[in-house]
Amino acid sequence: xxxxxxxFLLEANNLHFRYRTQPxxxxxxxxxxxxxxxxxIGPNGSGKSTxxxxxxGVLTPASGKIALDGRALHSYSRRELARRIAVVPQxxxxxxxxxxxxxxxxxxxxxxxxxxxxxxxxxxVAHAAMQRTGVLDLQHRSIHELxxxxxxxxxxARALAQExxxxxxxxxAAFLDIRHQVDTYDLLHELQNEGTGIITVLHDLNLAxxxxxxxxxxxxxxxxxxxxPADVITYAAIKDVYDxxxxxxxxxxxxxxxxxxxxxxxxxxxxxxxxxxxx
Numbered sequence: 693x694x695x696x697x698x699x700f701l702l703e704a705n706n707l708h709f710r711y712r713t714q715p716x717x718x719x720x721x722x723x724x725x726x727x728x729x730x731x732x733i734g735p736n737g738s739g740k741s742t743x744x745x746x747x748x749g750v751l752t753p754a755s756g757k758i759a760l761d762g763r764a765l766h767s768y769s770r771r772e773l774a775r776r777i778a779v780v781p782q783x784x785x786x787x788x789x790x791x792x793x794x795x796x797x798x799x800x801x802x803x804x805x806x807x808x809x810x811x812x813x814x815x816x817v818a819h820a821a822m823q824r825t826g827v828l829d830l831q832h833r834s835i836h837e838l839x840x841x842x843x844x845x846x847x848x849a850r851a852l853a854q855e856x857x858x859x860x861x862x863x864x865a866a867f868l869d870i871r872h873q874v875d876t877y878d879l880l881h882e883l884q885n886e887g888t889g890i891i892t893v894l895h896d897l898n899l900a901x902x903x904x905x906x907x908x909x910x911x912x913x914x915x916x917x918x919x920x921p922a923d924v925i926t927y928a929a930i931k932d933v934y935d936x937x938x939x940x941x942x943x944x945x946x947x948x949x950x951x952x953x954x955x956x957x958x959x960x961x962x963x964x965x966x967x968x969x970x971x
Contacts, residue, residue, distance in 0.1 A: 708756055908924075921948065
């Protein structure tokens, strides 16, 4: 539980944003402290990716304020922001067949001046990032030769190479198998322990309960609830926001809440059981 006196790395207050006439984000407030992981959850179309773009400065809110280290986000230059905030988008388009090493070294560009080339130290940072994300053995391969999961880990390595104090991740484990999903969030947990503030969008509610210190649940662009996972990810909240029946219980091994989706067969059986009780 965060103390009211805790200082935040990144803070947003009462954000509003719309695409043309369609509201997408309505009155959302959040904050992340050093060494904290905040999960952003909610169904498709609830505004999660748009929220990441607002927090990274790619989009400008119609109203509301975003502050990085207590300073208005819009007052930073793009290079300053890139030194402080690293972003892992849901999808990354790289048209030229750069090598994996070249892609990861792009994360060092905010730290280079003018037309300066990467130093030995920059290359060492990139190699360390590739090592931590398990792609060092792919360093000479073209980014176009990789699978979706391998590409995603390379993009994560690029973000690590920025050495930013805040990381914004939009579904970083979307293309990964179970092992690499866990490896990714184990790595993010290590970065937390090093003081990084992390905001991550997740569709997997079980990963959210297992790794996040707090979560914010979005529905149609508004924050339904914010708090510790066990307080937010409840049967009633998930049924209401996702409009489906689920089974929610506590995992005996981890002590975290687990959410199990139910097939139509079991949803119908549960609904019939509820109807019989009411009659």
